[in-house]
Amino acid sequence: MDPVMLVTLLVESFDKTGLGLLGTAVGAGLVVLGAGHGLSRLGSSSVESMARQPEVVGDVRGAMLLLAAMLEGVALFAVVVCLLGAIFSRAGVVG
Amino acid sequence: MTPFLLTTLPVEATDAAEHATEHAAEHEPFDMAQLILGHLFGEHGGPYAPLPGTAWLGSFAPTKMHLMMWIVAVLLLVIMSRVARHVAEERVSRGPFYHMFEAILLFLRDSVAKPVIGEEELPRFLPLIWTFFFFILFCNLLGLVPGLVTATGNIFVTATLALTAFLVFNGAGMKEHGVIGYWLGLVPHGVPWLLWPLLLVVEVIGLCAKTSALAIRLFANMVGGHATVLALLGLIFMGAGASAVLGYGIAIPVVGIVLGLYLLEILVAFIQAYIFTFLFTIFLGAALHPHH
Numbered sequence: 001m002d003p004v005m006l007v008t009l010l011v012e013s014f015d016k017t018g019l020g021l022l023g024t025a026v027g028a029g030l031v032v033l034g035a036g037h038g039l040s041r042l043g044s045s046s047v048e049s050m051a052r053q054p055e056v057v058g059d060v061r062g063a064m065l066l067l068a069a070m071l072e073g074v075a076l077f078a079v080v081v082c083l084l085g086a087i088f089s090r091a092g093v094v095g
Numbered sequence: 096m097t098p099f100l101l102t103t104l105p106v107e108a109t110d111a112a113e114h115a116t117e118h119a120a121e122h123e124p125f126d127m128a129q130l131i132l133g134h135l136f137g138e139h140g141g142p143y144a145p146l147p148g149t150a151w152l153g154s155f156a157p158t159k160m161h162l163m164m165w166i167v168a169v170l171l172l173v174i175m176s177r178v179a180r181h182v183a184e185e186r187v188s189r190g191p192f193y194h195m196f197e198a199i200l201l202f203l204r205d206s207v208a209k210p211v212i213g214e215e216e217l218p219r220f221l222p223l224i225w226t227f228f229f230f231i232l233f234c235n236l237l238g239l240v241p242g243l244v245t246a247t248g249n250i251f252v253t254a255t256l257a258l259t260a261f262l263v264f265n266g267a268g269m270k271e272h273g274v275i276g277y278w279l280g281l282v283p284h285g286v287p288w289l290l291w292p293l294l295l296v297v298e299v300i301g302l303c304a305k306t307s308a309l310a311i312r313l314f315a316n317m318v319g320g321h322a323t324v325l326a327l328l329g330l331i332f333m334g335a336g337a338s339a340v341l342g343y344g345i346a347i348p349v350v351g352i353v354l355g356l357y358l359l360e361i362l363v364a365f366i367q368a369y370i371f372t373f374l375f376t377i378f379l380g381a382a383l384h385p386h387h
Contacts (some may be wrong), residue, residue, distance in 0.1 A: 069370045073308065076315035083322075090128060 020089025028082045035075035042067055125332045131325045135248070135318055142244040163246040167233045175229070203228060207373055211380035220379060223263060227256070228372040235317060235364030239357065248317040250310065257310035260375045261302075268382030280385055309374060316367045320360040327353050 012019060046064040050057050136143075145156030178196045181188070188197045208217060208224050231247055238245025246252050268277040281298040282291060327349050335342025 065366065066370070066373070069366050073312035073316070073370070076319055077308070077311055079319060080311060080315045087132065 021086055024082045024085040024089065027085070028079060031075050031078040031082070034078075035071060038071045039068060042071065125329070125336045127326065127329045127333065130329045130332070131322055134325055135322060142249075159244045160246055160249050160252070163234065163237060163244050164252070167230060167237060167246065170233060171226075171229055199228070200225060203372065207376050211376045212383060213380075216383060220263075220267070220376075224372055224376055227260070227375060228368050231256070231313065231371055232364060232368035235368060236361070238317065238321070239360055239364070245317050245321065247313055248321060250314045253310040253314040254307075256313070256371070257306045260309060260371075260378070261306040264375070264379040264382045265302075267379060271383055277382070305374075305378065309371060313367055313371055316363055320356070320363055324353055324356055324360075327356070 008019070042064060046060050050060050134142075142159045145152070145158060146162060149156040174196075178193070178200075181193055186193075188194050203224060204217070204221060208221055212220060234246040234252075237243050238248060247256075265277070271277070272280055278299070279295075281302075282294045286294055331342060331346045331349055334345035
């Protein structure tokens with residue numbers, strides 16, 4: 001038996017809901033990682049283009065806001081999944 | 096309505112008083128999950144309890160969510176009829192009220208609708224685009240008022256909005272290109288016939304995914320904002336559970352942070368209404384004039 005399975009079995013024997021909540025929390029953290037990376041790329045390239053060419057500031061600002069909202073939407077899909085996992089593991093539906 | 100209120104309100108008041116004294120006697124520890132889930136999804140009544148006096152309707156009883164949507168509908172009727180009369184009489188806009196609506200309506204028409212769906216289709220779809228924007232905006236903003244509930248914070252409301260959008264843009268596409276022609280025209284030109292059925296399935300699934308994304312994006316943004324505010328305010332009660340001084344002390348920075356979050360939520364309310372409307376317009380444009 002490999003160590004990961006051993007640790008999982010040990011934890012599960014103590015606390016049935018803990019693993020579900022742990023998975024939820026780790027998932028939410030990964031979502032933040034992805035969203036932060038995406039938004040930082042978006043911000044850096046848009047600010048750089050605004051600095052190069054000040055005439056397009058208005059258009060770039062509009063596009064940046066739109067893309068940021070779409071990216072946030074994707075991150076929030078994953079947050080909804082994490083919320084569902086937390087609710088179900090707390091309610092004891094998932095073993 | 097009044098007889099029901101007279102009979103049910105006193106009963107509910109005494110119930111609440113009994114509940115409070117029970118709680119004070121037991122002094123059960125503060126449950127953060129209960130606070131958030133109760134306020135958002137109504138485990139203890141909350142937004143999904145039947146309105147006072149309507150419990151006899153059973154599962155058809157209107158809840159606070161319904162009441163919020165009715166309030167938004169009445170507000171829209173009153174305000175928009177005033178604006179429509181102003182436009183019809185071709186008056187000059189003076190004052191902040193008319194200027195605000197003129198700015199938003201013209202922005203939606205000139206920057207969102209006209210470039211995407213073209214000038215000829217505007218009279219058919221512009222009222223719907225305007226309605227989507229203002230309904231979602233009013234629902235989002237009214238949900239920020241303490242004591243009121245966000246109607247768009249309910250997945251069924253946002254799913255209905257997205258389903259309406261789905262029906263409208265597919266219906267418009269089917270009317271434009273014919274019932275079969277629209278669905279067959281989803282697949283881009285120049286695809287080898289071997290891949291054609293696969294690509295058709297992929298495109299149809301893509302349409303459904305884009306529609307559900309519309310619903311979930313709006314729902315998650317609204318619920319996420321409220322959940323964060325509730326979690327931060329729950330910190331106060333957690334601190335108060337430990338000691339009264341900690342409760343009052345933690346309240347000061349928490350209320351400051353929550354105030355900032357509220358301003359962000361106002362921004363998110365506007366942005367999400369705009370995103371829903373803009374994406375609906377994009378899908379409509381793609382259905383009406385597919386650029387292949």
